[in-house]
Amino acid sequence: MVSGVRSRMFDERALIRLCRHGDQRSFEQLVALKRDKAIRVAFNIVGDEDDAKDVAQQAFIKLWGVIRGYDETMRFDPWFFKIVVNLAIDQYRRTQRRSVTLAGPAALESAESHPEAGLSAPGADVPLMRHELRGIFNRLAAGLGPVQRAVFTLKEIEGAETEEIASILGIRESTVRNHLMQARRILKEGLRRWYPEYAKDFNR
Amino acid sequence: MTDKTACDRFERSLDAYLGDALASREREAARRHASSCPKCLARLTLQDPLQIFLPLSAETPSSRVTDGFWDTVRAGIERERAAGKREAVPMHPVRPGRLAAFAGRGFTPIAIAASLLVMVLAAWLAAVAPALFAPLDRNDRSASGAGIARAAAAPLPRVSAVAAGNPLPQTLENVRTDDARDVQIYSMTWLDQDASSGHDPNQVTELILIVDAGLKL
Numbered sequence: 001m002v003s004g005v006r007s008r009m010f011d012e013r014a015l016i017r018l019c020r021h022g023d024q025r026s027f028e029q030l031v032a033l034k035r036d037k038a039i040r041v042a043f044n045i046v047g048d049e050d051d052a053k054d055v056a057q058q059a060f061i062k063l064w065g066v067i068r069g070y071d072e073t074m075r076f077d078p079w080f081f082k083i084v085v086n087l088a089i090d091q092y093r094r095t096q097r098r099s100v101t102l103a104g105p106a107a108l109e110s111a112e113s114h115p116e117a118g119l120s121a122p123g124a125d126v127p128l129m130r131h132e133l134r135g136i137f138n139r140l141a142a143g144l145g146p147v148q149r150a151v152f153t154l155k156e157i158e159g160a161e162t163e164e165i166a167s168i169l170g171i172r173e174s175t176v177r178n179h180l181m182q183a184r185r186i187l188k189e190g191l192r193r194w195y196p197e198y199a200k201d202f203n204r
Numbered sequence: 205m206t207d208k209t210a211c212d213r214f215e216r217s218l219d220a221y222l223g224d225a226l227a228s229r230e231r232e233a234a235r236r237h238a239s240s241c242p243k244c245l246a247r248l249t250l251q252d253p254l255q256i257f258l259p260l261s262a263e264t265p266s267s268r269v270t271d272g273f274w275d276t277v278r279a280g281i282e283r284e285r286a287a288g289k290r291e292a293v294p295m296h297p298v299r300p301g302r303l304a305a306f307a308g309r310g311f312t313p314i315a316i317a318a319s320l321l322v323m324v325l326a327a328w329l330a331a332v333a334p335a336l337f338a339p340l341d342r343n344d345r346s347a348s349g350a351g352i353a354r355a356a357a358a359p360l361p362r363v364s365a366v367a368a369g370n371p372l373p374q375t376l377e378n379v380r381t382d383d384a385r386d387v388q389i390y391s392m393t394w395l396d397q398d399a400s401s402g403h404d405p406n407q408v409t410e411l412i413l414i415v416d417a418g419l420k421l
Contacts, residue, residue: 024281028274035273039265053269061280130259137257156254157261159235161228187254198253 016076019067027067031060034077037158038084044153045088045146046095047138055091059084078160082168085154089146096146140190147171148183155180210237214244222251235261 012033018026038059043052062083070079141149150169154160155176166173191198214237220226221234238244239259248255 024278028278031274031277035270036264039269040260040263043263043265044260049266049269053265053273057273057276057280060277061284064277064281065284130263133256133259134263137260157257159232159261184254191253198249198256 012076013072016067016070017072019064020070020072022068027064034080035060038081041081041084041153041158042088042091044137044141044157045085045150046092047141048095051091051095052088055087056084059087062087078164078167081154082170085150085168089150092146092149136191136195139194140187143186143190144183148179148186151176151179152183152187156184211241211244214238214241215247218247218251221248 012030015026015030015033019030035056038056039052042055042059043049046052046055059080063080066083070076141152144152147169151165154165154168155162160168162173162176165176169176171179214234217226217230217234221231224231226234235258238248238255239262245255245258248258
């Protein structure tokens with residue numbers, strides 16, 4: 001298993017090196033390798049699958065433009081995901097502005113009056129379906145600011161280290177911790193309010 | 205992996221996981237296990253309900269999103285090329301706190317000071333050590349369309365560090381203008397990686413200095 005991981009890392013390094021020398025076929029492979037995570041991270045920040053696809057594609061186009069300047073002594077993922085996350089934050093800000101302008105507070109009211117039905121609580125026999133989970137997350141995370149949402153996504157969903165998140169977002173580690181605390185508070189409140197079946201054993 | 209051993213191991217590391225006290229490898233293993241084992245995930249969410257979102261880490265995009273993904277990326281790359289957008293030249297990525305931070309805060313006066321420093325340095329070098337500069341082919345006018353003729357193929361000197369952490373000239377070219385003036389072109393590029401600076405954090409910044417000793421001001 002370890003040798004498999006090493007071999008994958010070696011392959012990735014070799015691929016990146018070829019990309020840096022302008023090999024577009026290798027770049028296609030690199031895109032295939034990073035595509036799903038890029039879309040997923042973008043999706044968790046922008047909250048819309050089509051927007052997430054656009055963000056990920058823009059990130060790869062941008063990556064092609066700057067990959068020659070990538071310093072191979074640095075880890076690739078934080079370097080690349082900096083592009084993804086920043087584009088996603090910009091996209092989320094644009095969407096937020098649009099929804100405030102077009103819909104106003106009515107959009108939130110409308111969302112509040114239609115909580116998803118038939119969800120399974122954790123520990124129930126039927127596991128929570130992923131699309132239901134996605135619906136809950138999108139709804140609750142709509143109350144987060146773009147950076148809070150990015151921090152929560154990277155830390156709690158992607159499992160990134162605080163230091164790495166600070167580097168990706170270009171902010172201090174203490175600021176990351178602060179954003180995470182705020183995001184967790186807002187999400188917990190939303191969970192308690194709209195999905196109390198998940199918050200009944202709240203003790204943290 | 206949902207076997208009993210893995211579940212036992214997860215249970216033993218649960219408190220450390222919730223307290224963010226696991227080493228990154230163990231933490232990743234615990235995350236992977238919990239996102240694929242409903243029983244352990246339920247155990248985790250009893251302690252921290254927000255962990256219900258953990259399975260989103262294993263989410264894969266639908267084929268609606270992935271179909272034609274590369275074709276769009278490739279078309280975008282071609283479009284950028286056709287638009288004549290310059291691709292990045294080799295550069296030194298700079299960590300936040302060094303050049304990027306410096307670039308974001310009060311950049312302009314520092315850039316002007318750095319430019320003057322480089323100009324003075326170049327003028328001084330040209331005066332005291334002309335041999336350092338590549339000899340110019342005075343007959344070469346082949347590329348003079350833009351008003352400047354490139355120097356002959358002699359290897360160009362690299363300018364060494366002035367001070368660690370400052371933007372360093374990465375390339376230096378001696379060129380001859382149409383009206384036979386010898387000028388030096390310095391090029392510095394860097395990647396602004398400091399999002400807090402208010403600049404686009406992925407933007408390649410380039411500074412070009414043209415030192416023209418014969419210019420009459």
